[in-house]
Amino acid sequence: MGVTDDRGREFVEGRFDRWWTRFLAKGLDRYDLQNLRDDIGAWEEWCEAFAAVGEEHAEHGREAEAAGNATTAGEHFLRASMYCHFGSFAWFVDEGRRERVHRRGVELWERAAPHLDPPAERIEAPHPGGADVPGYLRVPGGTPDGLDESPLVILLSGLDSTKEEQHTRASDFHARGIATLSVDGPGQGEMWYTRTMTPDYHEAISAVVDHVEGVDDVDASRLGVYGVSIGGFYAPHVAANDDRFDACVGLAGPFSVGPASLYRSVSMRDGFLHACRADSFVEADEITERMTLRGDIEDLTAPALMIVGGNDTVIPPEQTRRIAERAPNGELLYYPDGDHVCKNRVTQYRPYAADWMRERLV
Structure with missing residues (x-):
């Protein structure tokens, strides 16, 4: 499913408003988030912008790991994974790019895994x-x-x-x-x-x-x-x-769950189409109504x-x-x-x- 409608600056601002507390709760940095909010001009830019910040934190993780600081490395890799996750979790503009960033987030989480407690x-x-x-x-x-x-x-x-x-x-x-x-x-x-x-x-x-x-x-x-x-x-x-x-x-x-087509939230509607891998709400509704x-x-x-x-x-x-x-x-x-x-x-x-x-x- 590709999102082709016009989702510009106002839409991006709405996404940050909607998910801001969620981002902070999962360990994203407030300064990073404010910079992303200032820099992303359209929804099409969202995924790769978040992924780029994730790679910055991944580099910090590699440096900490090389220095023998396992706990710090785990924290950096985990945070890097979360940037990739939130870059891809509700972004369906281009499936190839979304998949690449999602899988990179999984890879980074597994890099963090042995350093976590437990x-x-x-x-x-x-x-x-x-x-x-x-x-x-x-x-x-x-x-x-x-x-x-x-x-x-x-x-x-x-x-x-x-x-x-x-x-x-x-x-x-x-x-x-x-x-x-x-x-x-x-x-x-x-x-x-x-x-x-x-x-x-x-x-x-x-x-x-x-x-x-x-x-x-x-x-x-x-x-x-x-x-x-x-x-x-x-x-x-x-x-x-x-x-x-x-x-x-x-x-x-x-x-x-009921018909996916009745949900008011844009992210929920997009999410149901994606989760069902459906081309229309007719198809998605046939799944979610059950x-x-x-x-x-x-x-x-x-x-x-x-x-x-x-x-x-x-x-x-x-x-x-x-x-x-x-x-x-x-x-x-x-x-x-x-x-x-x-x-x-x-x-x-x-x-x-x-x-x-x-x-x-x-």
């Missing part, structure tokens, strides 16, 4: 459909009191995020002795190249669970799932279809915490509330002034959700 190990879980499910497994050095192995939380991204972006959320669990596995499912990140968005997303995550059940230092019998935005739909969808999950957190997810918890919600018997903000203009908060109210063991954490994925309440909901999950897995 380090990350790449896993590729065989999928019945023939495409492996990629992910990053991170196991903290210490376990919760009384346990020989760490419980595991599988982290699911949304429409435009990927496994590389989940490092901040993962750190909440590592601090509590819980291992994390951030994955790209169908229609996301690396898996998009082999499997597009599907109502059968849960099958890929069940394949991941099969794969990690024999991994050392991880207790997959104590298993949680945590999803963000559209991932906040995937998480209860997965837990309802696989009873190995002991707890579920969904942040700002819909009960039913993505619903109707018929599944009664099977979500694991404790389920749904989190949403009253000022969410992307996913109607009533959709998330419906999951909490219809799930047999659901509960709602509601912030009346919270925006989409409660970015303005990060310091409140993130520790709450991590503690909530720990109590149910430990």
Whole structure:
């Protein structure tokens, strides 16, 4: 899908306004961002401008690595990866260029992986459909009191995020002795190249669970799932279809994804067309209309915490509330002034959700 409509300076300003707090939360530098905001004159320039800044940070990473400063190298490579991610995550002007920058971001994240604390190990879980499910497994050095192995939380991204972006959320669990596995499912990140968005997303995550059940230092019998935005739909969808999950957190997810064509957000509409690899909303709607918890919600018997903000203009908060109210063991954490994925309440909901999950897995 190529974006051919006129998206000039005003559109670029709108993207920076929309994503500014998200950029900062993932470790991008405020000075870099302001320079990018000043320099990018049209949407067509966005991807390569972000990638160029990413390469500057990658060079800092190589210098630190050569000097034997592993922690610093990891920080630089991780930040470099995030610039490539945010350059490509919602930019569909030219697929060849988008893919090059996206794959470079993955490469840089994996360069950071051994230097992180805890380090990350790449896993590729065989999928019945023939495409492996990629992910990053991170196991903290210490376990919760009384346990020989760490419980595991599988982290699911949304429409435009990927496994590389989940490092901040993962750190909440590592601090509590819980291992994390951030994955790209169908229609996301690396898996998009082999499997597009599907109502059968849960099958890929069940394949991941099969794969990690024999991994050392991880207790997959104590298993949680945590999803963000559209991932906040995937998480209860997965837990309802696989009873190995002991707890579920969904942040700002819909009960039913519904027709992609009805979303007001330009980035959401573009994202659905891309995730479905569809040439029209007729095609995309045929996929997204089948993505619903109707018929599944009664099977979500694991404790389920749904989190949403009253000022969410992307996913109607009533959709998330419906999951909490219809799930047999659901509960709602509601912030009346919270925006989409409660970015303005990060310091409140993130520790709450991590503690909530720990109590149910430990």
